[in-house]
Amino acid sequence: MENNLCIAGFGGQGVMTFGKLLATAVCDNTDYNVTFFPSYGAEQRGGTANCYLIISDREIGTPMSDILDDLVVLNQPSYDKFVSKLKMGGRLFVNSSIVKPTSDRSDIQIISVPATDIVVGMGNIKVLNIFMLGVYIGYTEIVPSESIWKSIMEKMAGKPSLVELNKNAFEQGIELGRSQK
Amino acid sequence: MAKVLMKGCEAIAEAAVRAGCRFFAGYPITPQNEIPEYFSKRMPEVGGAFVQGESEVASVNMVYGAAAGGTRAMTSSSSPGISLKSEGISYAAAARIPMVYVNVCRGGPGVGVIQPAQTDYLQATKASGNGGFRMRVFAPATVQEAVNMTYKAFDYADMDRNPVLILSDGVVGTMMEPVELPPMKSDDEIERIKESKKKISCIGHPLGERVWIKPGVWDTIMWENINKDAEKLYESWADQAEWESFMTDDAEVIVTGYGIAGRIARSAVEIARGQGLKVGLIRPKTVYPFPYKAYEMIDYSKVKAILDVEMSIPALFLEDVKAAVKERCPISTYLRSGGNLVSREEMVSRIKKLASR
Amino acid sequence: MELVYTRTKTLQEDKVSGFCPGCMHSTIIKLIGEVLEELDIVEKTTLITGIGCCGLHMDYVDYDEITAPHGRATAVATGLKRTNPDRIYYTIQGDGDFAAIGLGESISAANRGENITVIFVNNAIYGMTGGQMAPTTLLGMKATTAQNGRNAKEHGYPIHMCEVLNQLTAPVFLARCSCNNPQNLRKTKDAIKKAFINQIEGRGFSMVEIVTSCLTGWGLSPLEGLDYLEEKMFPEYPLGIVRDI
Numbered sequence: 001m002e003n004n005l006c007i008a009g010f011g012g013q014g015v016m017t018f019g020k021l022l023a024t025a026v027c028d029n030t031d032y033n034v035t036f037f038p039s040y041g042a043e044q045r046g047g048t049a050n051c052y053l054i055i056s057d058r059e060i061g062t063p064m065s066d067i068l069d070d071l072v073v074l075n076q077p078s079y080d081k082f083v084s085k086l087k088m089g090g091r092l093f094v095n096s097s098i099v100k101p102t103s104d105r106s107d108i109q110i111i112s113v114p115a116t117d118i119v120v121g122m123g124n125i126k127v128l129n130i131f132m133l134g135v136y137i138g139y140t141e142i143v144p145s146e147s148i149w150k151s152i153m154e155k156m157a158g159k160p161s162l163v164e165l166n167k168n169a170f171e172q173g174i175e176l177g178r179s180q181k
Numbered sequence: 182m183a184k185v186l187m188k189g190c191e192a193i194a195e196a197a198v199r200a201g202c203r204f205f206a207g208y209p210i211t212p213q214n215e216i217p218e219y220f221s222k223r224m225p226e227v228g229g230a231f232v233q234g235e236s237e238v239a240s241v242n243m244v245y246g247a248a249a250g251g252t253r254a255m256t257s258s259s260s261p262g263i264s265l266k267s268e269g270i271s272y273a274a275a276a277r278i279p280m281v282y283v284n285v286c287r288g289g290p291g292v293g294v295i296q297p298a299q300t301d302y303l304q305a306t307k308a309s310g311n312g313g314f315r316m317r318v319f320a321p322a323t324v325q326e327a328v329n330m331t332y333k334a335f336d337y338a339d340m341d342r343n344p345v346l347i348l349s350d351g352v353v354g355t356m357m358e359p360v361e362l363p364p365m366k367s368d369d370e371i372e373r374i375k376e377s378k379k380k381i382s383c384i385g386h387p388l389g390e391r392v393w394i395k396p397g398v399w400d401t402i403m404w405e406n407i408n409k410d411a412e413k414l415y416e417s418w419a420d421q422a423e424w425e426s427f428m429t430d431d432a433e434v435i436v437t438g439y440g441i442a443g444r445i446a447r448s449a450v451e452i453a454r455g456q457g458l459k460v461g462l463i464r465p466k467t468v469y470p471f472p473y474k475a476y477e478m479i480d481y482s483k484v485k486a487i488l489d490v491e492m493s494i495p496a497l498f499l500e501d502v503k504a505a506v507k508e509r510c511p512i513s514t515y516l517r518s519g520g521n522l523v524s525r526e527e528m529v530s531r532i533k534k535l536a537s538r
Numbered sequence: 539m540e541l542v543y544t545r546t547k548t549l550q551e552d553k554v555s556g557f558c559p560g561c562m563h564s565t566i567i568k569l570i571g572e573v574l575e576e577l578d579i580v581e582k583t584t585l586i587t588g589i590g591c592c593g594l595h596m597d598y599v600d601y602d603e604i605t606a607p608h609g610r611a612t613a614v615a616t617g618l619k620r621t622n623p624d625r626i627y628y629t630i631q632g633d634g635d636f637a638a639i640g641l642g643e644s645i646s647a648a649n650r651g652e653n654i655t656v657i658f659v660n661n662a663i664y665g666m667t668g669g670q671m672a673p674t675t676l677l678g679m680k681a682t683t684a685q686n687g688r689n690a691k692e693h694g695y696p697i698h699m700c701e702v703l704n705q706l707t708a709p710v711f712l713a714r715c716s717c718n719n720p721q722n723l724r725k726t727k728d729a730i731k732k733a734f735i736n737q738i739e740g741r742g743f744s745m746v747e748i749v750t751s752c753l754t755g756w757g758l759s760p761l762e763g764l765d766y767l768e769e770k771m772f773p774e775y776p777l778g779i780v781r782d783i
Contacts, residue, residue: 020357023186023357027359033358035357035358036356037387038358039296040296060446060449061444061525062522063356064301065523065525204621232650233654238613238643238644240613242610242614242617242643243616243620245606245614246616246617246618247621248617249617249618250617250618250625251621272605272607280566289562325642336708368632383603383623384584385579385581385582385583385601386601387581388547388580391603392598392602393602393603394604396605467637467679
């Protein structure tokens with residue numbers, strides 16, 4: 001088993017946190033190997049951000065594969081840039097609030113979620129990444145959701161006021177992800 | 182011991198701390214900023230010192246000083262910054278001062294690109310400063326290797342009384358992987374190491390017992406003899422080269438690369454083997470001393486071609502591979518540069534072509 | 539008979555001066571040695587030499603020494619002092635070393651308030667390399683790389699390191715001295731002593747600039763050199779304590 005995932009969006013959408021939380025959960029709770037590789041640019045804010053996450057039961061060779069199994073796109077430029085890299089039968093998780101799937105690819109699974117609208121409805125756009133992480137885990141069940149939640153809680157240690165909001169976003173994401181199966 | 186998920190740069194810094202490094206000076210440059218940042222937080226916790234130098238030049242000379250004072254010391258930078266450090270590295274090599282430094286290589290020449298590359302190979306292995314000195318140079322392919330090599334580097338530096346270089350790159354430096362950290366040396370142990378260097382450290386001595394650190398002398402014969410001593414040291418490393426050979430016994434194509442390119446190559450070899458191709462890998466772990474022996478163990482009667490993979494255009498690692506292969510089989514190259522990674526899939530298709538020759 | 543004067547024990551016993559006749563470096567070496575003895579810190583002290591004639595100090599003293607790359611003595615001292623705070627570290631640097639190639643290191647070490655002592659020897663010329671222009675070369679003064687004399691338009695003006703460092707908050711002691719007569723010699727020794735006492739007491743960065751001659755570089759006799767100091771150098775580089783806090 002080797003799963004190549006790319007998470008892409010605007011800088012500030014929490015793309016890196018998404019990747020790191022998932023990588024941490026894999027490291028702490030499974031016997032899988034994992035690599036998290038952030039693409040990095042000169043800009044600190046704005047621009048596009050993406051990271052690659054490989055989960056494998058063998059030694060990981062390339063931390064950034066040309067062919068993706070899974071792709072999470074949170075904005076239009078990321079969709080345009082990466083959709084062609086998804087393998088046949090690959091899974092595309094798309095924030096349909098702000099991404100219009102323009103490609104004619106019919107050979108992939110598309111999990112379309114109006115993520116921005118939903119989290120705005122929850123009252124805080126900052127949990128977009130946690131919500132999408134929930135969708136991804138709910139759909140793929142690549143690692144148990146409890147282990148991800150543990151990683152989220154560890155990350156939020158010292159910010160108890162945000163726990164409820166994140167829990168809500170994560171659980172709604174899981175539910176939505178499961179329902180799309 | 183449980184594995185922890187760590188970024189390459191931070192893991193390198195933690196490994197250094199655990200090896201007893203108690204002085205770090207450096208200057209920010211992408212993609213290795215997490216090294217000085219980590220040390221700035223960690224050093225005060227362990228009673229060490231961190232200085233953000235005013236330049237790479239100043240930083241490496243602070244380390245030259247700290248190491249001459251008996252403390253395990255380290256600096257780090259990325260390609261253009263490493264060029265600036267070459268002054269201090271040369272002085273440390275000349276004066277036989279143990280120190281460790283890390284190059285998280287980005288794409289050059291010039292300011293180049295901040296993305297990963299392997300364009301400093303010749304600088305790292307042939308001439309890291311003026312004067313024709315040599316250093317052990319380790320090339321990690323994983324965060325775990327970066328940790329292990331950094332930890333060991335301090336022992337080598339002390340043993341040889343010579344600088345040691347960790348030649349990393351922007352992938353290993355910025356990626357996160359689970360790592361098992363080596364044991365933390367105790368304060369007593371670190372004190373013992375420092376104490377063992379007391380007679381050769383600049384800490385003040387009674388008159389008549391002075392420590393005199395000489396990165397140069399006036400007497401030409403004396404300096405020639407110092408060069409000869411250094412040469413003996415460098416030659417003593419010849420049989421200490423380290424490498425990974427993978428499925429080379431029956432191989433018709435051998436892929437060779439170091440660091441991240443070598444790691445990606447291994448996974449390409451696995452895929453190609455899965456497709457029934459007779460392919461193997463040689464990945465040097467030390468790029469100085471270079472593991473010539475690995476290439477001597479090849480059965481050239483079976484080998485159709487060697488594929489050199491590296492993230493440098495023009496090819497640089499190729500020069501050592503050529504010297505090792507000695508025209509016993511054709512060498513093909515697959516090169517990327519400019520901050521672009523070599524692709525596993527592209528390697529597989531090249532292996533296929535070479536195997537069908 | 540009562541012994542009233544002897545060579546400082548900090549000198550290598552059999553060593554004979556190889557400095558040019560009339561050079562003040564040997565005097566400076568002696569003054570520093572006497573101060574180290576008087577403060578009883580010889581066995582704790584390491585000298586960090588710069589490049590140039592200052593580098594020759596290592597051949598005379600008998601205590602610990604490390605040669606820094608050109609201009610980097612204060613950086614090397616920083617690394618040493620930060621890791622051995624109970625030991626004594628001082629640099630000896632010429633005008634090229636301290637005020638040209640090492641300007642960044644000099645200002646930065648001073649600005650960090652490193653607890654070290656700097657002895658800066660300013661003779662307005664590059665001596666060892668054969669009389670090239672220094673950042674401290676006087677206007678009109680001839681050098682092998684300014685053969686018609688330094689002119690402001692092309693070369694800028696002499697740099698005043700005490701005053702430059704006096705712009706910083708951290709340094710605790712900045713003094714400009716000379717060794718041209720017994721009175722100034724005494725003041726120089728006092729300044730050097732103060733600079734070391736500051737370090738012993740952990741007070742921070744101290745720098746003593748010593749304005750000297752380079753008879754070979756200047757092309758003057760010893761007596762002419764003394765006159766040149768009084769008439770040309772001191773007006774440009776006025777002697778005195780610039781900062782003492």
